[in-house]
Amino acid sequence: MIRAHMATSLDGFVAGANQTLEKPFGDHTEHFNDWLWELAAVRKTFGKTGGDTGPSNDVFLDRTANIGAFVMGRNMFGGGPGPWAKEPRWDGWWGENPPYHAPVFVLTHYPRDPQPMEGGTTFHFVTDGIESALAKARAAAKDKDVVVAGGAQAVGQALRAGALDMLELHLIPQIVGAGARLLDGIPPAILQQDRVVPANGVTHLRYRIRRV
Amino acid sequence: MIRAHMATSLDGFVAGANQTLEKPFGDHTEHFNDWLWELAAVRKTFGKTGGDTGPSNDVFLDRTANIGAFVMGRNMFGGGPGPWAKEPRWDGWWGENPPYHAPVFVLTHYPRDPQPMEGGTTFHFVTDGIESALAKARAAAKDKDVVVAGGAQAVGQALRAGALDMLELHLIPQIVGAGARLLDGIPPAILQQDRVVPANGVTHLRYRIRRV
Numbered sequence: 001m002i003r004a005h006m007a008t009s010l011d012g013f014v015a016g017a018n019q020t021l022e023k024p025f026g027d028h029t030e031h032f033n034d035w036l037w038e039l040a041a042v043r044k045t046f047g048k049t050g051g052d053t054g055p056s057n058d059v060f061l062d063r064t065a066n067i068g069a070f071v072m073g074r075n076m077f078g079g080g081p082g083p084w085a086k087e088p089r090w091d092g093w094w095g096e097n098p099p100y101h102a103p104v105f106v107l108t109h110y111p112r113d114p115q116p117m118e119g120g121t122t123f124h125f126v127t128d129g130i131e132s133a134l135a136k137a138r139a140a141a142k143d144k145d146v147v148v149a150g151g152a153q154a155v156g157q158a159l160r161a162g163a164l165d166m167l168e169l170h171l172i173p174q175i176v177g178a179g180a181r182l183l184d185g186i187p188p189a190i191l192q193q194d195r196v197v198p199a200n201g202v203t204h205l206r207y208r209i210r211r212v
Numbered sequence: 213m214i215r216a217h218m219a220t221s222l223d224g225f226v227a228g229a230n231q232t233l234e235k236p237f238g239d240h241t242e243h244f245n246d247w248l249w250e251l252a253a254v255r256k257t258f259g260k261t262g263g264d265t266g267p268s269n270d271v272f273l274d275r276t277a278n279i280g281a282f283v284m285g286r287n288m289f290g291g292g293p294g295p296w297a298k299e300p301r302w303d304g305w306w307g308e309n310p311p312y313h314a315p316v317f318v319l320t321h322y323p324r325d326p327q328p329m330e331g332g333t334t335f336h337f338v339t340d341g342i343e344s345a346l347a348k349a350r351a352a353a354k355d356k357d358v359v360v361a362g363g364a365q366a367v368g369q370a371l372r373a374g375a376l377d378m379l380e381l382h383l384i385p386q387i388v389g390a391g392a393r394l395l396d397g398i399p400p401a402i403l404q405q406d407r408v409v410p411a412n413g414v415t416h417l418r419y420r421i422r423r424v
Binding site (some may be wrong): 011012025026028169172174176183184185187189191192193198202207 | 223243277301387389396397399401403410413
């Protein structure tokens with residue numbers, strides 16, 4: 001299964017206007033992940049104990065289980081536009097041991113050799129588009145799932161390619177007004193409401209996508 | 213309290229492209245009200261017994277309780293653009309006994325005398341904008357609520373005027389792709405998640421709007 005899970009505002013934005021290196025999610029998005037940080041399962045990934053074990057924690061555990069590979073857009077991986085610099089080398093936002101622990105296929109226009117990291121993450125750089133990246137990820141994931149990690153453009157490309165089987169929106173009770181909309185220019189589709197989890201400051205809406 | 217309740221697609225459309233007299237909600241919206249018609253409370257308004265008494269029925273009962281007046285956009289009232297024709301007279305889509313049973317303030321650029329209908333509905337025509345219509349509706353509603361019945365433009369105007377206290381989205385698991393978006397060009401705002409009701413083929417999301 002190929003799936004995506006995105007925090008989105010009520011007006012459909014997954015990032016606000018004016019994205020910068022210091023504020024990668026743009027204006028008015030500073031509370032988008034408030035529901036996440038104090039979850040027990042998230043604290044555990046940072047080596048911390050305790051935390052919230054409510055419904056959002058179950059959603060996070062489900063979302064992070066059974067993943068064999070990721071696909072990611074260049075903007076989400078970061079390092080700025082254009083060819084890859086040799087020095088200083090950009091290996092993503094997540095330090096030496098990124099939280100993926102699986103192959104990550106990064107969409108880019110610029111070739112680069114695979115970059116193995118600690119903890120099982122290897123960044124592969126794919127220059128021939130979303131369908132190729134998804135095929136490579138599916139092959140690497142074997143019988144596990146592929147997650148399109150973001151951003152809006154990468155998930156939108158997967159949706160437009162008819163490749164996404166499941167979409168989960170973590171709906172944030174906020175109007176952002178401008179930025180990157182997740183569902184923009186997506187062809188009409190009927191989805192199946194799979195699971196709705198109301199939680200503290202967020203509603204988790206999971207849909208299965210019927211390929212027409 | 214001033215509130216609005218709108219069926220909206222996952223990508224935020226309350227009406228599809230190509231709205232016509234025959235298809236007033238436009239393309240790909242034919243299932244937007246599927247959750248509504250078989251509810252016991254809706255059947256009752258048509259003089260029918262039986263029907264679904266599940267969670268959507270409670271949502272409908274809450275939504276329709278304690279209303280003192282409505283505000284409505286010209287497109288939702290119908291009758292085409294431009295000055296009001298004397299003959300044939302257009303009194304809305306709903307027949308001699310419209311389902312409002314209260315004063316309805318219709319936003320229009322063209323003056324017209326109030327039109328009383330059966331069952332307590334009177335259509336008033338307001339030519340000086342949303343804030344005036346809301347003030348008149350509030351006065352008429354006394355201690356009851358004002359509902360901005362639609363469409364997207366009228367609710368958007370109320371939101372932009374900072375006048376809406378509560379917004380409920382009946383979220384339809386569908387991607388519509390084009391049409392009239394409810395939350396478009398609305399200034400940033402933080403809302404309070406008030407009630408989430410997962411139901412059959414729809415999720416009811418109710419928010420209180422904090423005026424900033």
